[in-house]
Amino acid sequence: MNELVSVIIPCYNQAKYLPEALQSIKNQTYQNWECIIVNDGSPDETDNIAAEWCKKDSRFKYLYQENGGLSNARNSGIKKADGKYIVTLDSDDKFEPTFIKKALNSLTSDVNIGLVCSWGFRFMGDKKRELYTPGGGSIKEFLFCNAANMGSLLFRKECWEEVGGYDEKMKSGYEDWEFYIRVCQLGWNMNVLKEPLFLYRQHAVSMRTDAINNHDTEIKKYIYHKHEALYKDHYEDLIDYFLKAIALEKKNNIKVHNKIDFRVGAAVLKPFRIIKAFFKI
Structure with missing residues (x-):
């Protein structure tokens, strides 16, 4: 050829x-x-x-x-x-x-x-x-x-x-x-x-x-709107995609909250949050 x-x-x-x-x-x-x-x-x-x-x-x-x-x-x-x-x-x-x-x-x-x-x-x-x-x-x-x-x-x-x-x-x-x-x-x-x-x-x-x-x-909003009919035809795929994306975000958030540096940071900041809440009363 x-x-x-x-x-x-x-x-x-x-x-x-x-x-x-x-x-x-x-x-x-x-x-x-x-x-x-x-x-x-x-x-x-x-x-x-x-x-x-x-x-x-x-x-x-x-x-x-x-x-x-x-x-x-x-x-x-x-x-x-x-x-x-x-x-x-x-x-x-x-x-x-x-x-x-x-x-x-x-x-x-x-x-x-x-x-x-x-x-x-x-x-x-x-x-x-x-x-x-x-x-x-x-x-x-x-x-x-x-x-x-x-x-x-x-x-x-x-x-x-x-x-x-x-x-x-x-x-x-x-x-x-x-x-x-x-x-x-x-x-x-x-x-x-x-x-x-x-x-x-x-x-x-x-x-x-x-x-x-x-x-x-x-x-992405532009693409989804431009191809609205296409995504409606693939409605089940659309739902699966966004549910998986939400689940993944929750999983990642849990990982962050469970990290030792996050927990230590939360413990350090706790007294300041209590004081802040006290002065709001």
């Missing part, structure tokens, strides 16, 4: 990492690819770096646009793509050399598979940190969490076309998860290559950590 694969790399203020991402594509054992670098209005050196790589290898292409956010940048790149298979890669991350070949083989071996990702390592500098192993699956696995744990993967362009692309209203994060929900809702499955073929650069502060720490509730 020698189908063209289109790699989409949005870039905003990540110019210093961009060459590593581009080199990871150039190093792929599968060589029939085009790589579209989407400069999402970045004020750094993205323009110059992209121009240098495009000059060296005509398979690299460049697209500049005013800042529109990650979903918009991905959609813009995919619209320009000539391949029937799409790979998305963030500009500060990397793929191992065999990712595209193995992901494409997996995708084309089963007509029910619409998306393929892999296990991956989080890394900082030159040091790999923890291995993460997403499970993938069908719509049921994506109802309450991102069963891919990443936005970098390979998928059929027709999947993107059928669902109308990434949701450009989602500018705070989780746009990849919501995209997978819509794709899997149509009956496609996501396969996971059980090899660490993806490298996710860990930052102290990133869009992912900001979404988790500051926007988690509002984004």
Whole structure:
């Protein structure tokens, strides 16, 4: 098989990492690819770096646009793509050399598979940190969490076309998860290559950590309302999920209260609470 694969790399203020991402594509054992670098209005050196790589290898292409956010940048790149298979890669991350070949083989071996990702390592500098192993699956696995744990993967362009692309209203994060929900809702499955073929650069502060720490509730509320009919169809799963979440929170609270440092702290504070209550009388 020698189908063209289109790699989409949005870039905003990540110019210093961009060459590593581009080199990871150039190093792929599968060589029939085009790589579209989407400069999402970045004020750094993205323009110059992209121009240098495009000059060296005509398979690299460049697209500049005013800042529109990650979903918009991905959609813009995919619209320009000539391949029937799409790979998305963030500009500060990397793929191992065999990712595209193995992901494409997996995708084309089963007509029910619409998306393929892999296990991956989080890394900082030159040091790999923890291995993460997403499970993938069908719509049921994506109802309450991102069963891919990443936005970098390979998928059929027709999947993107059928669902109308990434949701450009989602500018705070989780746009990849919501995209997978819509794709899997149509009956496609996501396969996971059980090899660490993806490298996710860990930052102290990133869009992912900001979404988790500051926007988690509002984004999930948006997703649940947008897909209200879907969650009603999976009402029993919805109830089970929230009951398990409540039970887990209670269990964790009990563990905290039973810790010796918590008990000692409570004993130390007890006299002050008695005095406070006395003066309220």
